[in-house]
């Protein structure tokens with residue numbers, strides 16, 4: 001029952017919470033930052049960013065979890081998102097739940113993404129009862145791959161894939177795939 005799931009998650013330094021209207025302008029600022037968007041096909045306009053936020057909120061309504069807004073209590077009300085998502089496209093490993101992240105570049109390098117991602121995995125395997133979680137990115141997104149490694153995910157070496165929403169010859173088409181199971185997580 002999605003309504004029984006916790007609404008927010010606290011970690012040592014972070015609050016993972018549902019989104020507020022006031023997150024919109026800060027999210028749009030991040031989505032217009034070329035550093036943050038380096039591994040995505042384009043920067044987002046304010047309208048596209050608002051639409052993305054709307055879809056994230058809809059995912060929470062449908063599944064009871066999603067890409068949580070991340071707050072550093074007492075320091076910053078919104079530094080980006082980290083959390084869980086059902087991809088909307090098809091590949092051999094879908095339907096599945098992915099763990100993903102996007103942090104404002106002013107806050108990079110503090111270990112915030114792995115801290116929030118570990119809490120998201122804890123939620124996935126315990127509160128939500130999921131058995132495995134995937135993550136993927138372009139091969140040269142070394143920051144993101146480092147987060148995947150730090151939270152105990154395994155690179156499925158034989159399973160690089162062409163992202164289905166991009167043309168096969170798009171420079172960002174090729175993706176690396178990582179996975180963690182509930183038992184891997186329990187051992188980590």
Ligand SMILES: CC(C)(COP(=O)(O)OP(=O)(O)OC[C@H]1O[C@@H](n2cnc3c(N)ncnc32)[C@H](O)[C@@H]1OP(=O)(O)O)[C@@H](O)C(=O)NCCC(=O)NCCS
Pocket residue numbers: 035036037039100101102103104107108109110111112113114136137138141142143144146147
């Ligand atoms: C990926 C991202 C969420 C990481 O967030 P973060 O809170 O800064 O994460 P961390 O503090 O753990 O820092 C990332 C790690 O990558 C390492 N790193 C940074 N640049 C690197 C590089 N060029 N090569 C290899 N590793 C690198 C850092 O040293 C750090 O690892 P360490 O703690 O072992 O030293 C953040 O960079 C981001 O939002 N990037 C843009 C959006 C994005 O690409 N999202 C993922 C899409 S799949």
